[in-house]
Amino acid sequence: MNSNTTTLGAPVSTRSRAMPLAMAALLGLFVVAVSGFAPMEAVHNAAHDYRHSMAFPCH
Amino acid sequence: MPPTTIATPWHFPATNGLFDMSDLRNVVFVAALAGLLAGLVLTAMQIYATVPLILQAETFEGAGGDHHGEAAVSEAEDGVEAWAPADGMERNLYTALAAIVTGVGFGLLLVAASEFAGGIAGWRQGLVWGFAGFAVFTLAPGLGLPPELPAMPAADLVARQIWWIATVAATAAGLALIAFRASAVWAVVGVALIVAPHLIGAPQPVSHESPVPADLHHRFVVVVTVTNLVFWLVLGAAVGALRPRFFGQADNARTSFA
Numbered sequence: 001m002n003s004n005t006t007t008l009g010a011p012v013s014t015r016s017r018a019m020p021l022a023m024a025a026l027l028g029l030f031v032v033a034v035s036g037f038a039p040m041e042a043v044h045n046a047a048h049d050y051r052h053s054m055a056f057p058c059h
Numbered sequence: 060m061p062p063t064t065i066a067t068p069w070h071f072p073a074t075n076g077l078f079d080m081s082d083l084r085n086v087v088f089v090a091a092l093a094g095l096l097a098g099l100v101l102t103a104m105q106i107y108a109t110v111p112l113i114l115q116a117e118t119f120e121g122a123g124g125d126h127h128g129e130a131a132v133s134e135a136e137d138g139v140e141a142w143a144p145a146d147g148m149e150r151n152l153y154t155a156l157a158a159i160v161t162g163v164g165f166g167l168l169l170v171a172a173s174e175f176a177g178g179i180a181g182w183r184q185g186l187v188w189g190f191a192g193f194a195v196f197t198l199a200p201g202l203g204l205p206p207e208l209p210a211m212p213a214a215d216l217v218a219r220q221i222w223w224i225a226t227v228a229a230t231a232a233g234l235a236l237i238a239f240r241a242s243a244v245w246a247v248v249g250v251a252l253i254v255a256p257h258l259i260g261a262p263q264p265v266s267h268e269s270p271v272p273a274d275l276h277h278r279f280v281v282v283v284t285v286t287n288l289v290f291w292l293v294l295g296a297a298v299g300a301l302r303p304r305f306f307g308q309a310d311n312a313r314t315s316f317a
Contacts, residue, residue, distance in 0.1 A: 020083035021171045024090065028167030035157045035164070037220055041141030048143075049150065050157035053109040055197060055206035055283050057219035 085305040086174065090166035093297035098162025100293050102155040104286040110154065112279045116208035119270040162294065165192065170298055172231075176239060178306060185299020186292055191234055193291040197284060199230040199253070203261025206283035208276055211269045214262035226256040 035047050036056045044051070044059065051058040144150045173179045173188055200223045207213055229252045236249035269276070 017082050017174065020080070020086065021174050023083060024086040024167045025171035027087075028090070028164045028171065031164030031167070032161050035161045037224075042143075045141060045143035046153040047157040049110050049113050049154045050105065050161070052113050052206070052208065053105045053154075053158075053283055054161075054287065055201050055204070057204060057213070057216055057223050058207070059209075059213075059216060 082174075086167065086170045089298055089301050089305050090170045091163050092301055093170075093294055094163030094166030095159060096162075096297050097166065097290050097294035098159035101162060101286065101290040102158040104289060105154055105158060106151050108282045108286060109279065110151070112275060112282065113209060115275060116210055116271050116279070120210040162290070165196070165291075166294055166298065168192075169294060170302075172235075173298070174306075176235075179295070179299040179302055181303075182296040182300040185295035185297070185302075187295070188299070189291040189293070189295025191238075192295060193288050195227055195231045195234065197287040197291070199256070200226045200261075201280075201284060202257060206280050208271050208279050211271050211276065212264040212266060214264050218262040222256065222259075222261045226261075229253065229256050 034043065036051060036054065038044070048058070144153045169188060169192055179185045179188055203226065204219055204223060213219065233249040233252035236245045236252070240246070240249075
């Protein structure tokens, strides 16, 4: 099974890289979630046109 | 072992253990620069192309049973009105802020995902990653939940958000299985993951009857889809072009593919 895995990063550096990459991805998810999905009325109003323009579900 | 230390002089051997701070810094730099560029392009496209259609659709609010009208009425009754930017310049500034900030957010996701796969080798390979981002975040959720204008009827917001997020996750996982697993079985599983959300179906409103003209909505769907495509292509190409300056050579068997 493991031998079927292709191009998933260099085996040597994978362990030390996984953490910072996961942190970066989480940070990205957080930013997108707040501007695209946060239910607070003020955030919704501020990002209203953006949300419609990105086809995020909006009101 | 690829020469990852060449372009990262602050990469100390002592940090090679559990956590490599220089990796996080590089990811954030590339994502911030590429996201800023793509976000600025997105801002220009939205203010020029999508916002005018949104403003036009808002003139139909109140003509149908839309959420905005109801919310405004109930807020007026409560005597509490949520803050909203003033129409015009201020409103566009917040649209720009949201576009640029999420440009960086999507950039972080794209850089992190592509680094797990060995890194993007150049701008042309970045375009392919951009197409993938477009497929995951615009195309797949847009099939069940097309871009909607104000004053249009829609199903429950939370139900739509759940379907949207699940569809994005399933499509991303499906594409990753197809691209990075050699076995044909995984490719079949990948296709199944991509198709499944559409078999389940997105939450739909009771009636699609809307005061917004079909012609206006159709134009909006096309403009939103195309602007998102351009945004993702700029983001992917920028990440691919910037990456070698921060990470050294891509450790990627597909280098010859670009």
